[in-house]
Amino acid sequence: MISDILFHPRSIAVVGASDAYFNGVTQVFLHTLQQFKYKGEIYPVNPKFETVAGLKCYPSIRAIPGDVDFVISIVPAAATPGLLDDCIAKGVKTLHLYTAGYAETDEKERGELQDRLTARARDSGVRILGPNCMGLYIPAEGITYSPAFPMESGDVSFISQSGSYSLIVIRGAGARGVRFNKVVSYGNASDIDECDLLEYLASDAETRIIGAYIEGTRDGRRLHRILKQASSKKPVIVVKKGGTQAGSRGAISHTGALAGDDKIWDSILKQTGAIRVEDAEEMIDLMTTFSFFTRPRSRRVVVLGNGGGPSVRAADDCERAELVLPEAPQKLRQEMKKYSSVAGSMLRNPFDIGGYHFDWAPVIDLLARWEDADMMIWQIAPDIEPFDKDIFHKFCLDQRAKWLKDFKKVSKPAAVCVHASESDVAYEVLKITRTLCVELGIAFYPSVYRAAKAIDRLIGYYERIG
């Protein structure tokens, strides 16, 4: 069992911190604590400096006057046995080994070093996080490994065997308005592993949604039991990587993980009720969905937006993801004709409406009241306007902000999708619309297909748990 102290350390030492010009690792692990206003004590440790980042620097862990709960090591692997001795002597609770160069290399003695360290730590009561990982991002505590992460706390927790994967997911989900409670990048998992972390998060009252990126496990049976427990309490979204031959070779040389047969993983994950997703994008989509999209009463959806091709595509995309577009009855079509010209519109669901002088407010209102549909998707394909400048000016600023407020008032679950494809002007529209949606708490997606697939997974989850 993991103790609460892992996530709530009262003091942090950064061993190997340096005031040398552009020491990236010190910036990542020490400056960020200052930037995020970590409230506990911060102790730089390095015999070469008197001060680091304006803080008194200590020659060793033992030389620190107060208690040290958490130690971040950014020194080379070879120096870590001595450091562990110091941590044991000092009564340190957790030793986070950022540095790589252990079991994930193809060098035997480095694997043995990891084993020795882990065994010694287990005997002594010091827990090891890593090695070869980014450690903790806990915004409520002011702990982070990237200054680019949101400073506000939320109710999504995420564990990741890959540090870079966690950076991708937190940046991406963060841009959609998802906020995190506890994030742990755990690397080689020599001591603290995915099972320990998931077990803790399953009963963590602050965590409503769990995400996990896993490359391998040492104890499939325990993982199965814990995933099953956790999934019965809250959604657990899992990315499992390293399933192909080259991917598995990659996983071994990345975190020393034995990736295992992908089919076995798939059936295990299904049995536990965990939601297996393909990759970072789908992880971000599901975090967004569980954060901002409530369970719809049925799979019936109304799709509004503009562009003929994009509307046909949106309809296909929804039905491919097992959502259903009921056909608009004659009465609704007649009412829609009040707002939309017959020429150049599609009024049967999908609805292709709009144009330069179009007012979305009454249409959103009308479609929100249509009883055959239990959720709404608004699809925006900025690339379809011939003019670059006008896309930006006419659709994005004042007016869209107003209509999104109308959209937010819709009492059914509702999502906004800006399909940016790849043009720069479309990305601008995506960015502005996404920001507006985040401010309003609207579920936002970069394509209808990704929205529909995530909504399908959310519905499936609720159907399973009953």
Add this chain to the structure above:
Amino acid sequence: MISDILFHPRSIAVVGASDAYFNGVTQVFLHTLQQFKYKGEIYPVNPKFETVAGLKCYPSIRAIPGDVDFVISIVPAAATPGLLDDCIAKGVKTLHLYTAGYAETDEKERGELQDRLTARARDSGVRILGPNCMGLYIPAEGITYSPAFPMESGDVSFISQSGSYSLIVIRGAGARGVRFNKVVSYGNASDIDECDLLEYLASDAETRIIGAYIEGTRDGRRLHRILKQASSKKPVIVVKKGGTQAGSRGAISHTGALAGDDKIWDSILKQTGAIRVEDAEEMIDLMTTFSFFTRPRSRRVVVLGNGGGPSVRAADDCERAELVLPEAPQKLRQEMKKYSSVAGSMLRNPFDIGGYHFDWAPVIDLLARWEDADMMIWQIAPDIEPFDKDIFHKFCLDQRAKWLKDFKKVSKPAAVCVHASESDVAYEVLKITRTLCVELGIAFYPSVYRAAKAIDRLIGYYERIG
């Protein structure tokens, strides 16, 4: 058979052109001809104006002094029977009906209007393009319907039943460096249809690669024959939409197309040798691949880049797309250790290397000479760097430009992938890197999976044609 005059009109009249403030349609169809320096005569036609856009404006087609090869109609459907009479009298070759409001609506008399117009045009020899479409983009002629399209000509031709779809594809592929020869947005296809256009492009010497977005066809047998012919001469990449129930309803109300059973379409397309792709993104990927990636000698690929998770993912993504990553032999790994530290690197293929002070030049050179791999993929995942500013400054500007030049010299087919996920800073990196790749003529993709899948399709195409 379509005559060459469709694509090379010596004069164009725009009926309904207006000098009213912000007349978007006039901007799309008349101002663009001036912006793209169309060399033929341009005749605005509108009884309400003396001049439009600085050009003498005529009250009718008949009043124009010279010959008129091509007429763009932006007047409402009800006015088009009279316009067609004028076109016949004047000996116009092609009448492009931009305006919608015909068979795609659910109003019977509008469908009948389209039928009458088409029959009368057929009798007279005037060809109708549309109705309900954007018409022609032929950069070499100075004809376009968006000022945002590239002005340079290329060897990719594209036909699209949806105008908005064509805008998405041309913008997206254009941003990757793909250049177009002839693009036709053909809408309801009442006269000129996908068969006519594909037949022309199959034997068009200026067209090396064909793309098509199709919602439905009137003559499946003819389409089958023509696709087979065309595919035997050059790659034909097809998106077929409207396959689901709601999608098919969408297609009918979009272009009046009968979408048909998706499985039948799938088997027909397979039989013809056409390359069926899922959507706009894959269309853009394949246009990019056939434009900038030559046929590799085998499916064996070396993947280099940085980030542990992204490298594992890249390996999985390549093998999911049936590419093969040969394992790096001990000798190569030893050589790599000269350039890359053991700690924090993956040296077995995938190669996870790099960092702040890393020099890619010797590594690119070493891996390019590795004989077990017949192509190279360089994966860049900008989101994995903790710092926003540094991603931008350190990785993107001077240095990457230099390394991409080294990468361009690699004698094997080679691709660059920037996986932007969704953060704004990552999109910046994507944009800069993409621009550099376009300048150098390097195949660029927004993810390894999309690159691998497109390369798999390219290899499959060449295997089929032998």
